[in-house]
Amino acid sequence: MLSSFPFYISLVVIIILLIMLANRIRIAYPVLLVLAGLLISFAPGIPALHIESELIFIIFLPPLLYDAAWQISWKELWHWRRVIGSFAFIVVFFTALAVALAANYFIPGFSLALGFLLGGIVSPPDAVSAGAILKFVKVPKRISSILEGESLLNDASSLIIFRFALIAVATGQFVWHEAALSFVWMLLGGVGSGLIIGFVTMKMHKFLPTDANMDIILTIVTPYAMYITAEEVGGSGVLAVVAGGLLLSNRRLLFLNSRSRLRNVNVWESLSFILNGLVFILIGLDLPQITAELGKTSISDAIVYGLIITLVLVITRLMSSFGAVAVTLIARNYITVADTRNPGAKGPLVIGWAGMRGVVSLAAALSIPTHLGSGAEFPQRNLILFITFIVILTTLLVQGLTLPVIINRLKLTDPDYKLTDEEMYLDLRKQLNRVALQYVESNYRTELDQLPALQQIAQKWRSNLRDQDTDTIDQGFKMVYSQVLEHQRSWLTQTNHNSSAVSEDVVRRHLLFLDLEEEKISYM
Known part of the structure; x- marks a missing residue:
């Protein structure tokens, strides 16, 4: 064997x-x-x-x-x-x-x-x-x-x-x-x-x-x-x-x-x-x-x-x-x-x-x-x-x-679904943003006024609800954000190599976060 x-x-x-x-x-x-x-x-x-x-x-x-x-x-x-x-x-x-x-x-x-x-x-x-x-x-x-x-x-x-x-x-x-x-x-x-x-x-x-x-x-x-x-x-x-x-x-x-x-x-x-x-x-x-x-x-x-x-x-x-x-x-x-x-x-x-x-x-x-x-x-x-x-x-x-x-x-057509998978995905994402925004505004109005991070994500939900050429924006966003993530990886790698004050375990946690971000945008 x-x-x-x-x-x-x-x-x-x-x-x-x-x-x-x-x-x-x-x-x-x-x-x-x-x-x-x-x-x-x-x-x-x-x-x-x-x-x-x-x-x-x-x-x-x-x-x-x-x-x-x-x-x-x-x-x-x-x-x-x-x-x-x-x-x-x-x-x-x-x-x-x-x-x-x-x-x-x-x-x-x-x-x-x-x-x-x-x-x-x-x-x-x-x-x-x-x-x-x-x-x-x-x-x-x-x-x-x-x-x-x-x-x-x-x-x-x-x-x-x-x-x-x-x-x-x-x-x-x-x-x-x-x-x-x-x-x-x-x-x-x-x-x-x-x-x-x-x-x-x-x-x-x-x-x-x-x-x-x-x-x-x-x-x-x-x-x-x-x-x-x-x-x-x-x-x-x-x-x-x-x-x-x-x-x-x-x-x-x-x-x-x-x-x-x-x-x-x-x-x-x-x-x-x-x-x-x-x-x-x-x-x-x-x-x-x-x-x-x-x-x-x-x-x-x-x-x-x-x-x-x-x-x-x-x-x-x-x-x-x-x-x-x-x-x-x-x-x-x-x-x-x-x-x-x-x-x-x-x-x-x-x-x-x-x-x-x-x-x-x-x-x-x-x-x-x-x-x-x-x-x-x-x-x-x-x-x-x-x-x-x-x-x-x-x-x-x-x-x-x-x-x-x-x-x-x-040349088969789908008799059950009028929208393509991508169109259904984008439409459902808008509905999810609307649901999330309504929930926060109804249940966490005070926190929404006081917490900047919550305000930022609420603004993101609102922007996703606007009628616009979502596909074009998404593709441009993916390209730019991917380059930003790659630049961050390079900076982290260089910092890990040059600085003895930074633990490599901490650097790897950040690298994992960047990988998760890149995985996330691939589904957007």
């Missing part, structure tokens, strides 16, 4: 450089990372890589799901709950069924149970890939919310299908009433475990004498506690992390102070950045292991099988996307739906095409045991691994590279 340590450190540097390149050429970084992993895997002298499924399920998946739960808007998630729920559960089941039938028909030796096993593996689209693509293109908020919400829940539903199919393959039988009870317990046990751990964690943050560093450590430990607890009681660890993460995300103002929230954002952005990068480059690096274990099936035949399954996935998702529109148009006559207007074909096309597969599919495939309980080899395990890899690679390359082009050509 120690002899390979320089290699893994080099991987981190390569990941950073590749993501910089992806941002420069404006493509989703998972595409470049998987391709880079492929190329590196063929280089001579590269250490043999064997990815354990537990490495992804236990180390990578909980924090990535937890971070996604913190980032998503609960308001949007609830507003589009029916569409999100249908994609996360119903569409995943129909996708697994379509894959099972196709595999049973086209691939020799594939039973329906094995087909459902493969379907459970490849049915959930990857959230990170879609998010990386949407960063470079403008899409209506409803589309991004549906994709984000779906990705939070579809991992759980697909892994539930995977577990039941694995039992059916291993035992050769499937008892429906036992499966139904297990399914209910996985849902209740997973959600319940996540909510309980989340509630306990919230009380620990609130009542224990923690500081910002301790709060951050607790937020890192929490998703692992949720996942492991749920798995130990037979529930869904994925649902536990999602449910607990949503609970804590919507209560963050009640148990985290401003310093903890500020530092928490910075830590989690860095943690998610490196975890996502490692996962996708490891997918590419795992190719030699997968091909070496392919067995009697030729690589050419395995590639064909993988492309067939990929085609089935793409067609099924597109049909489901347009089918959801048709169901909504019919259902609006009987129930209240989120939007009664006809969404047309553009939105469903984007949602249907955003079906890249990723880390969860690979982890599930790797978790298939090598042998059955009887001691016999698990049937078609190596072929399932290879097909999964082909699905991930093909969807990332084809859909990942073409989705931005499709979005740009469709």
Whole structure:
């Protein structure tokens, strides 16, 4: 392990450089990372890589799901709950069924149970890939919310299908009433475990004498506690992390102070950045292991099988996307739906095409045991691994590279919000200034007359309420203030170097304040 340590450190540097390149050429970084992993895997002298499924399920998946739960808007998630729920559960089941039938028909030796096993593996689209693509293109908020919400829940539903199919393959039988009870317990046990751990964690943050560093450590430990607890009681660890993460995300103002929230954002952005990068480059690096274990099936035949399954996935998702529109148009006559207007074909096309597969599919495939309980080899395990890899690679390359082009050509408009995000931000900032000014004038009139500092900030609120070209002023202000801050840094550094009467700790406190000021104006 120690002899390979320089290699893994080099991987981190390569990941950073590749993501910089992806941002420069404006493509989703998972595409470049998987391709880079492929190329590196063929280089001579590269250490043999064997990815354990537990490495992804236990180390990578909980924090990535937890971070996604913190980032998503609960308001949007609830507003589009029916569409999100249908994609996360119903569409995943129909996708697994379509894959099972196709595999049973086209691939020799594939039973329906094995087909459902493969379907459970490849049915959930990857959230990170879609998010990386949407960063470079403008899409209506409803589309991004549906994709984000779906990705939070579809991992759980697909892994539930995977577990039941694995039992059916291993035992050769499937008892429906036992499966139904297990399914209910996985849902209740997973959600319940996540909510309980989340509630306990919230009380620990609130009542224990923690500081910002301790709060951050607790937020890192929490998703692992949720996942492991749920798995130990037979529930869904994925649902536990999602449910607990949503609970804590919507209560963050009640148990985290401003310093903890500020530092928490910075830590989690860095943690998610490196975890996502490692996962996708490891997918590419795992190719030699997968091909070496392919067995009697030729690589050419395995590639064909993988492309067939990929085609089935793409067609099924597109049909489901347009089918959801048709169901909504019919259902609006009987129930209240989120939007009664006809969404047309553009939105469903984007949602249907955003079906890249990723880390969860690979982890599930790797978790298939090598042998059955009887001691016999698990049937078609190596072929399932290879097909999964082909699905991930093909969807990332084809859909990942073409989705931005499709979005740009469709010229989507947002039917839900008339103002842009920047316009909404400026309008809300004016309203906040008005609220603050009215509150001070109503409750602290004496202090407002006596305290110069309060007078200055009140004057600032009044100036922000005036109708003016706020964008131009803001940009000019940012430029000048940034230069002033940089000049102050230089002066502090020079003073620290030249004066022995000034403590460097005090200088660093001032430097931290300047960094916070610069961070603040970046959000103005």
